[in-house]
Amino acid sequence: xxxxxxxxxxxxxxKTNLGEADLILTLLREDGSQLRAVAKGARKPKNxxxxxxxxxxxxxxxxxxxxxxxxxxxxxxxxxxMTLREDIARMSAAAPVLESLARASQEDxxxxxxxxxxxxxxxxxxxxxxxxxxxxxxxxLVKLVSLLGFRPSFSECVGCGAHVDPTGGAxxxxxxxxxxxxxxxxxxxxxxxxxxxxAITVSDMFLHSTFSQVEAGEPxxxxxxxxxxxxxxxxxxxxxxxxxSLNYLFTCGLx
Numbered sequence: 675x676x677x678x679x680x681x682x683x684x685x686x687x688x689k690t691n692l693g694e695a696d697l698i699l700t701l702l703r704e705d706g707s708q709l710r711a712v713a714k715g716a717r718k719p720k721n722x723x724x725x726x727x728x729x730x731x732x733x734x735x736x737x738x739x740x741x742x743x744x745x746x747x748x749x750x751x752x753x754x755x756m757t758l759r760e761d762i763a764r765m766s767a768a769a770p771v772l773e774s775l776a777r778a779s780q781e782d783x784x785x786x787x788x789x790x791x792x793x794x795x796x797x798x799x800x801x802x803x804x805x806x807x808x809x810x811x812x813x814x815l816v817k818l819v820s821l822l823g824f825r826p827s828f829s830e831c832v833g834c835g836a837h838v839d840p841t842g843g844a845x846x847x848x849x850x851x852x853x854x855x856x857x858x859x860x861x862x863x864x865x866x867x868x869x870x871x872x873a874i875t876v877s878d879m880f881l882h883s884t885f886s887q888v889e890a891g892e893p894x895x896x897x898x899x900x901x902x903x904x905x906x907x908x909x910x911x912x913x914x915x916x917x918x919s920l921n922y923l924f925t926c927g928l929x
Contacts, residue, residue: 678739683752684709685792686731687776691717699727699746700776701735702792706785708776711737711744723749729772730755730796753793757800763928767807768799769919770902771814777915778822788821798885808929809893812901813880819905820881824912827854828878833864840874848874850911873900895929 687708688700697716701709716723726749727733736748758768775792779785795814799807819825831838831854838855840846847856848869855874856866876897880888902920909915923929 679736679747680739681734681736682709683732683734683789685775685789685796686727686729686733687772689727689729695721697723697727698743702775702779702789703784704789706779706788707783708779708781709737709744710781711735711746713746713749726751728754728759730758730768732793753797755796755800758796761804763804764799764807766919766923766926766928767811768796770811770917770923771795771799773917773919774815774818774909774915777917778818778913785821788818791817791821794885798889802889805895805929806889806892806898808895808898808902808923809880809888809891810885811923812877812898812905813883813885813888815905815909816877816881816901819908819912822913824853824908825881826877826908828874828881829855831855831857831860833857833860836860840871840878842871844871845869846871846874850907853912869904870900872897873904877901877904899924899929 683704684701686699687702690698692698695715695717697713699711699713703709713723715721731751732753734750734752735746738745738747758764795810798810802810829838832849832852833856836857838857845868847861847866849856849864849866852864856864880901906920909917
């Protein structure tokens with residue numbers, strides 16, 4: 675009996691060599707779930723899979739269901755996002771998008787809107803002015819944690835629910851383990867750190883803005899990297915993830 679086949683649209687997140695000529699592809703499906711599949715012979719010199727299913731690419735694929743890893747039998751390129759692979763600075767800014775998706779998405783767990791959000795972020799990263807790219811990445815990461823159910827509490831105390839005004843000073847008491855801002859009354863009973871107030875206000879602004887609005891606001895690199903540092907701490911605390919691509923972005927000196 676022939677194995678069942680199916681069609682789906684995917685975003686290529688990661689490629690891992692398998693044997694002498696095959697690839698294991700980590701993909702984000704259009705329903706927001708993760709798919710790991712094999713592209714047989716993809717690394718052979720005359721095979722066109724490698725070009726059609728490169729990192730950042732969006733493809734329509736035909737896959738064969740298998741007990742362990744499905745097999746990609748056909749692939750049609752929909753969007754190459756070529757500029758993200760041709761420019762090392764853009765690639766460095768976009769890499770955290772792929773890494774966060776590869777590590778946070780799960781098989782058989784759809785997340786509505788996740789695929790469209792990732793595709794939109796990559797579109798803007800490929801087209802925006804280069805100094806804006808870190809802001810698009812930062813906005814994506816803030817939106818991602820919110821979409822996954824780990825939205826930070828920026829203006830309400832995680833202890834008592836009292837309003838916290840992040841614009842009231844240079845720093846804000848913030849508890850990464852407990853999930854948000856801490857008011858003065860609760861500061862003695864909740865472990866917290868001092869976070870730049872600007873990072874909190876800009877993170878909140880990015881969360882409630884479209885990528886086009888973030889781009890139009892022309893945020894400074896200082897603001898963008900402030901949000902990225904906040905996101906790195908948030909990922910470590912809430913999802914137990916250390917994004918190596920973010921560490922590289924902080925130290926590469928390309929922005």
